[in-house]
Amino acid sequence: MAQQQNGGPMVEGKVVVVTGAGGGIGRDIALALAAEGARVVVNDIGTSTSGEGQDAGPAQQVVEEIRAAGGQAVASTDSVAESLAAGRIVQCALDTFGRIDGVVNNAGILRDRFFHKMSLDEWDAVLKVHLYGSYYMSRAAASHFKEQESGAFVHMTSTSGLIGNFGQANYSAAKLALVALSKSIALDMQKFHVRSNCIAPFAWSRMIGSIPTDTPEQQARVAKIQQMTPAKIAPLAVYLLSDAAREVNAQVFAVRNNEIFLMSQPRPLRSVHQGGGWTPQDIAQHAMPALRSSFVPMERSGDVFSWDPV
Incomplete structure (x- = not known):
């Protein structure tokens, strides 16, 4: 568990849904x-990483861990992928603890498949949990945040969306859309002192536990990823939900072992101008050759974050 530092607890008295x-x-x-x-609402429907099966145990187990350490928590097994169920998760916070101060949109599933083989169900299922689920949860909490003129959202995005990856069109689309959703929430609700930020976590978890380990190289790669424990992500999430982060809004961070990154967001790179406008031929002959040196490379997350975690 996180250690106390610099005085009192960072989020004393706040009620947060995770x-x-x-x-x-x-x-x-x-x-x-x-x-x-x-005080924490521990939400988990207890399914596999692909969303199958259901078990109330995992959420309750975490609640017991928190209580054993002297903390306050309650379990919720509703699904974020349905709006009414998401509403019940937020209501659970209100019924149990009397308020809600923060939401961490972390729930997710994977249905990895190369795009030309992806089924409608594989697309829908992932979008429902990651994107719709984050929208449903955020929307359910937003009314309460507006009324009390305070609140904070932390959404889990991914470099698969920010940069790119193979076989994850559904997941990548949802995760990049989540960045835009977060920015919109931040813009629309800043006047009510509501904040919304994203974290792209690098961490060993069930989500990436299916990486093959057939060769020594693959085994070495997985061993390095396993150093990046989920506990490394938690301090930034706690900070972003605290009053100490009151000036931090609409940002995208990444955490990779002991590194914290501030990620860029799309801005113009360069432009070309032609007074009389452009024909398709002009674009081919002049515009694209001028812009080509600034093209974004066809990289995936591993190409950009190419060094070993430290």
């Missing part, structure tokens, strides 16, 4: 929040 908190990153965030004084 979705997908039965294991992995969500669990560590829930534990860290509780250690820093928050």
